[in-house]
Amino acid sequence: MKEELHQLVSNALKTSHFDSVAVGIVDFEKKSFESEFFTRCEFQREMSEHYFDLASLTKPLTLALSYLIDPKVFTEEMILLLEHRAGLPAWGRLSHHSWKEQVLSYEIVESDVLYSDFSALRLQLEIEKVVGMPIYQYVSSHFDNELKNWLDLTTENCIVTGMRNKKSICGEVHDDNAFVINERVSHAGLFGTIDGVCRTLLNIDQNFNLLKTIKPRKSLRFEKGFDTVSNPENSLAGPISNTQTFGHLGFTGTSFWVYPHLSKALVILSNETHLCWYSRKILNTFRKDLASYI
Numbered sequence: 001m002k003e004e005l006h007q008l009v010s011n012a013l014k015t016s017h018f019d020s021v022a023v024g025i026v027d028f029e030k031k032s033f034e035s036e037f038f039t040r041c042e043f044q045r046e047m048s049e050h051y052f053d054l055a056s057l058t059k060p061l062t063l064a065l066s067y068l069i070d071p072k073v074f075t076e077e078m079i080l081l082l083e084h085r086a087g088l089p090a091w092g093r094l095s096h097h098s099w100k101e102q103v104l105s106y107e108i109v110e111s112d113v114l115y116s117d118f119s120a121l122r123l124q125l126e127i128e129k130v131v132g133m134p135i136y137q138y139v140s141s142h143f144d145n146e147l148k149n150w151l152d153l154t155t156e157n158c159i160v161t162g163m164r165n166k167k168s169i170c171g172e173v174h175d176d177n178a179f180v181i182n183e184r185v186s187h188a189g190l191f192g193t194i195d196g197v198c199r200t201l202l203n204i205d206q207n208f209n210l211l212k213t214i215k216p217r218k219s220l221r222f223e224k225g226f227d228t229v230s231n232p233e234n235s236l237a238g239p240i241s242n243t244q245t246f247g248h249l250g251f252t253g254t255s256f257w258v259y260p261h262l263s264k265a266l267v268i269l270s271n272e273t274h275l276c277w278y279s280r281k282i283l284n285t286f287r288k289d290l291a292s293y294i
Contacts, residue, residue, distance in 0.1 A: 005293055009038045012286040017276035018253055020159045022052065022194035024267035025294060028205050033198040035267075049146070051158045051191045052269040053174050055250030058190040059120050061147070061200065064225025065139045066127050068208040073130050077108045081123035083222040087111035088118040094177045100125060113221045117177065117187040124186035136184045142203050146196025149184045153191060161252050162273045174252050174273055188251075197256065197267050211260040214246050226258075236284055238266075238291020253283055257291065266291055 009021060024035040037050060054061070063082055067074055080086040087109040094102060103122045124135050131138050136149060148156075150173045158171040164179070173179050175188035192200070204210050216228040226246035229235040237245050237257040247257035247265075253272025258265045268290060272283050 005036070005290075006038075008286070008289050008293060009036075012282065012289075013038060013040065016270075016272070016282045016286065017279070018270040018272045018274060018283070020050070020052075020274075021253075021268065021270040022050070023269075023290060024194045024198040024265075026198050026201050026265035026267065027263065028202070028211055028265070029263040031202060031206070033195075033202065035194040035198055037194060049157060049193055049195075051146075051148075051153065051156045051171075051193055052254060052271065053150070053159070053161045053169075053250075053252045054190040054192050054197070054254050054269070055174060055188055055252040057192075057197075057248055057250045057254050057256065058188050059186060060225050060248045061143075061190055062135055062139055062186040063120060063123055063127070065142060065204060066131075066135060067224050068204065068210070068213065069139065069142075070131075073127065075126075078123060078126050079224075080108060080110055081119045081126065082225045083220060084113050084115050084119050085111055085220075085222075086116075086119050086122070087114075088116045088122060090114055090116045090118070091177075092118065094121075094181060096181055096183075099177070099181050115222075120187035121185060134184065135186055142200070142207060144192075144196040144199035144203065147190060147192040147200050149189050150178075150191050151182070151184060151189070156191075158191065159271045160274055161271045162277070192269070194267060194269055197269065198265075201256065201258070201265055201267070211258065211263065214258075216244055216246055218243060236287045238288045238294075240291050240294055251277070255287060259294070262294065264294060266294055 020039045022037040026033040160170045161174045162169045178188040216223040229241045229245040232241045249255045253270035256267045
């Protein structure tokens, strides 16, 4: 990667809330990628095996992937859940013992888009009921070996993403509901290295023709589990995006965007929640700048 990229990352690290960031550029045409890992303004390629909490990138990498594996499994109601149009609440406190009963208690009614962790969890239960196995068992054969649920981490090097009960969150999922549920769930919980995420996107495209299968529609915010771009001028996917661009954001400061017209994807993994979570201005400018770099 060029010196321009190093300068972009270095400048961001000096003023951002994150102290670690990894960047990957996937070339679907060449079936290859480039990646780099940075921390405290220093380029450290040898540390690229560090694992980041992917946060809501878990959703497309479990739920959208389930759709790609077998679209026939999905009923109309399941599509509504996948596209956050099912009328379920966006969020709420869940418990380890009753989370399934709670998310199953809601009636599915076609509604306006409301981005919802509850929709993701409900869809997981619906998929598992149809396919007869846990969702991670259903999708994980398409994961790179450096993509893992947090409950499957062992001795991996993980990036700190904040504090919980006065202790650093490191190697544990940042999302409170996923932590309390303490099971492999679909709305959060995946961890990955930058190389692992890039290779997984290549695997998905090779196995399911990702770039040609996902066709965003102007009338929908989410297309088969992927976020889309309505206005490239202000999208976090950057000015190189268009209305066919799709991807997802993660609360911890992660994202990936697929640009079919360029046959490329941009993956950004950071620990934005390490020091702050409520101001995303620097991170979002950084996301757009990196997209422009492509």
